[in-house]
Amino acid sequence: MTQNTVNPGTLYVVATPIGNLHDISQRALDVLSNVDIIACEDTRHTNRLLSAFNIKNKTISLHDHNERQRQEQIAQMLVQGQSVALVSDAGTPLISDPGFHIVRHLRGENLPVVPIPGACAAIAALSVSGLATDRFSFEGFLPSKSAARQAVLSNVAHEPRTMVFYDAPRRAIDTVQDIVDVLGGDRQIVIARELTKTFETVHANSAQNILTWLQQDANQLKGEMVLIIQGAERDPDAIPPEAIATLQLLLDEMKPKKACAIAAQIHGVKKNALYQYALDMK
Numbered sequence: 619m620t621q622n623t624v625n626p627g628t629l630y631v632v633a634t635p636i637g638n639l640h641d642i643s644q645r646a647l648d649v650l651s652n653v654d655i656i657a658c659e660d661t662r663h664t665n666r667l668l669s670a671f672n673i674k675n676k677t678i679s680l681h682d683h684n685e686r687q688r689q690e691q692i693a694q695m696l697v698q699g700q701s702v703a704l705v706s707d708a709g710t711p712l713i714s715d716p717g718f719h720i721v722r723h724l725r726g727e728n729l730p731v732v733p734i735p736g737a738c739a740a741i742a743a744l745s746v747s748g749l750a751t752d753r754f755s756f757e758g759f760l761p762s763k764s765a766a767r768q769a770v771l772s773n774v775a776h777e778p779r780t781m782v783f784y785d786a787p788r789r790a791i792d793t794v795q796d797i798v799d800v801l802g803g804d805r806q807i808v809i810a811r812e813l814t815k816t817f818e819t820v821h822a823n824s825a826q827n828i829l830t831w832l833q834q835d836a837n838q839l840k841g842e843m844v845l846i847i848q849g850a851e852r853d854p855d856a857i858p859p860e861a862i863a864t865l866q867l868l869l870d871e872m873k874p875k876k877a878c879a880i881a882a883q884i885h886g887v888k889k890n891a892l893y894q895y896a897l898d899m900k
């Protein structure tokens with residue numbers, strides 16, 4: 619069923635393709651054709667997309683540098699009953715793209731904001747990565763400088779969830795070298811490059827093997843990529859931080875043996891491990 623109408627006074631957050639134009643949804647085309655105006659990260663880029671689908675509509679820019687000024691202007695348009703679409707250059711707006719400030723502003727004003735879902739590189743990559751998808755964290759862009767990148771990687775070294783990053787393939791060798799140095803060469807990673815495009819490549823292996831592969835094939839350093847890192851394996855003997863917090867509270871009130879027994883029962887951890895921890899704390 620095609621719904622080719624738009625509601626007045628509504629902002630539509632419209633996902634656009636990340637490469638293959640056929641990934642645009644019918645609903646996205648309907649909205650882009652029928653709204654009063656389209657706010658775009660880059661009007662020239664979006665006008666090329668619109669002309670590929672024979673859509674003629676008005677566009678205005680909305681990017682990192684003018685978003686806060688535009689938000690009031692767009693709020694006014696909505697109050698006056700106009701409908702507006704928000705698009706970025708590719709994929710889902712707001713996901714490492716402009717749009718957060720305006721959506722937060724409009725929500726604060728109780729004005730309607732409607733998603734038109736579609737492509738998102740992070741989710742597309744995750745869906746074919748073969749890494750755990752039950753819990754994951756989206757980490758956005760990795761820093762371009764090695765020291766800052768290593769700091770980010772150290773911070774997530776014990777993160778048990780699958781981690782999804784955006785990064786530039788031209789930095790891929792340096793990035794994967796940092797992963798080997800900080801997280802170890804055995805950590806499984808996935809490089810998803812040029813998704814939905816001619817040279818789409820999804821490669822999964824240990825960080826060390828991916829590093830060797832990248833060093834041997836300069837073609838893998840072109841285009842756009844998503845980097846996915848397997849979450850850290852849980853150490854079965856590790857004491858969860860909640861158990862340590864409970865133990866610390868109890869130790870102020872009672873003898874270590876009793877405190878460890880109670881904390882162990884509450885958190886389902888080994889009493890002896892807690893007792894050893896309490897001894898080490900002294």
Ligand code: SAM
Binds near residue numbers: 636637737
């Ligand atoms: N909002 C977009 C989304 O929903 O995916 C992301 C925008 S962000 C500025 C651009 C980054 O997304 C790229 O540097 C790359 O990491 C990733 N990306 C976008 N298109 C991609 C593609 N076709 N293949 C792999 N990664 C892509």
